[in-house]
Amino acid sequence: MAWAAHRVSGVALCAFVMLHVMVLTSLGNPEEFARIVEFSHKPVVRAAEYALLLLAASHALIGVRLTLMDLGVPARLEKPMFVAAATMLAALGIIGARAFFWGTH
C-alpha cells in the first residue's frame, strides 16, 4: 500500500512540476506576476497548495521508509517507522494548516 501510494503521489508530483514550470515561464512582467500572486490567494488555490504540501511530504516520508526497508532495516521496525512517518506528516499538516489558512502565508 505504501509502495502504491508512493507511486501515485510521485506521478501527481511530476504533473505538478510540469504545471509549475509552465506557470513560471509565463511570469515575464510585473503585472502578470501580480495577477498570478493575487490568484494564488484565493481559498481554493490555498487549499490546493496545502494538499500539495501534504502530497510532497507523504511522498518523501514513504520514500525514506521504503529506502530504509530496501537497505535491510529489520521487518520488526516497519510499524515503528510507519508510526514515525505518520506523526511527522501530522505535525507538518498542523504547521502547514496554520501557515496556509490562519497565518502569515
Next chain:
Amino acid sequence: MRANALHWVLRRLGGVLLLAGLGVHMYVMHFAAAGNVTYQAVSARLMQPGWIAFNAAFLLTAVYHGYGGLWDMAGEYLRPGPALKAARTIIVLLAMGIVLAGSMSLFP
C-alpha cells in the same frame, strides 16, 4: 547492472536532496516572504548567483528524480517493444522540456 545500481542510488540521494531543497523553497517562498512575493523581490533574489545555482540544482534534481521514476515505472508496466520505446521517448521529451522552460526562467 552497475548502471542500474548507480541510477538507484542517485534517485534515492536525489530524493533526500529534494527534501532539503523543498524545505528551503517552501520556507523562502511561502513562509519567510509572506506578503513580499513580488516581481521585484523574486527578480532581485534570482539575480544572486547562489540562488540561481540553488534553483538550477533543484530543477535538475527534481526532473531526474521524478522523470527517472517515470522511466523506471514504464519499464515495469510495459514490455520491451514499441510501446515502451514510445513511453520513454515521451518521458525524455517532457523532462527536457521542463529543464528548458525552467532554465528560461532562471536565465532570461
